[in-house]
Amino acid sequence: MDLIAKTGRTGAPAQTNYTRLRDLIRADIVEGRLPSGARLKIDEIARRYDSSAIPVREALQQLQGEGVVVFLPNRGAWVRRVDADFLRNIHEVRALTEPYLLRWFVRHRTEAQLDALVAAQTAYDRSVDEEEPARWHSHNVVFHSICYDGHYNHEALAIAKRHTELLHTVAQKFPVSRSRALQVCREHWAIIEMVRMQNEDAAAAIVEEHVRNAGRHLIERMLAADHAGG
Amino acid sequence: MDLIAKTGRTGAPAQTNYTRLRDLIRADIVEGRLPSGARLKIDEIARRYDSSAIPVREALQQLQGEGVVVFLPNRGAWVRRVDADFLRNIHEVRALTEPYLLRWFVRHRTEAQLDALVAAQTAYDRSVDEEEPARWHSHNVVFHSICYDGHYNHEALAIAKRHTELLHTVAQKFPVSRSRALQVCREHWAIIEMVRMQNEDAAAAIVEEHVRNAGRHLIERMLAADHAGG
């Protein structure tokens, strides 16, 4: 009973305590429950998730590898602080990798994938009208997942995934404006059109600009909130 | 005495045992003393570096984050196995990031940096004539370090550094042919010329081709060695 409660094991465990903790802590960081810059005291976290020091440390080490946690030897761990420079940096990398990833999708997409993309974007459109800003972003994630998930280059995907996770933490805190959300939808439809036409170069160019716009908007939002005294 | 021997601490320690182990193990992997695919048994490694289980595990977790070690929960750790697919994948990413990194260097280089680049390449030229193949690669690393090290984008640099490390492990095992080394030198001189002329687009185009050539050659060498029964 205790064991099941602690490890979440139901009967077929190939999961260890530290992988479980890693996933829980990552979710708490990505969703903003452990905010940017928060100190991660080992005992505190161990109590929070009903565990102990070593598995917590291992989880944090893995998360450091993913870039969401920072360790200072003998000084402890923190949630990585995301500032404007960092956002600019990862958007410049995204402006390289996302066109690259998209090109392969344009060449190898199936009709079913195209349909899924249209459906996802239709849901996004509706979300902007009907849901609150904090929920818009998950539609964005879905849209890009459809484009990239099947790519053969797992190293590039790992980089993209890391960026997506880190951006999620910020997107929660600084949701896009309504006008930007509408622009995102237009950009997505433009991408869909080029995917439909199998125009690889045009699709790549649009998504590159799309990423740059996203970066600019997010940084503006963050700086505005900071100056307002957030 | 024992403490100093164990931790390498001389009097001003801001280093922990696991960071020391991480650096030692990484060096052993990168230099090929712990070969691709090797099983990393915790107790064995602990004895090898005169330590114990927990610091070894932490070191290995960090190295997993860097991509040179792979963990399977409850199954242990291995030196990441580098195959042809993996090499193709990271070269495709490098073909994106290196032109990006080089562009900034072309715009912001100093005269002193240009001189350093010429000196480094001159040493490389000489090395191909005078040193054994296994030593050529370090000149390559120096050349690219000069171009990239000052870049503001630390996230892009981290990606590049990770790739450089992983490639070093393979470069040790499959040194380039003499003819390819000579071609590398020509490509480097072409890059230098464009850096001198501050022709950003041309420099980017050359380095992209340079990376693609390097990837092709390395994969060919690896496959040839594998078929020969490596």
Next chain:
DNA sequence: AAGTGGTCTAGACCACCTT
């Protein structure tokens, strides 16, 4: 069904910060 080796617990140790 025993062995191997990865994982975790409790508690000691010790680096760093504050007073």
Next chain:
DNA sequence: AGGTGGTCTAGACCACTTA
């Protein structure tokens, strides 16, 4: 000097593998 909290040791535990 004392306190906080990160790091490490010894040993128990337990998942997975081989026979």
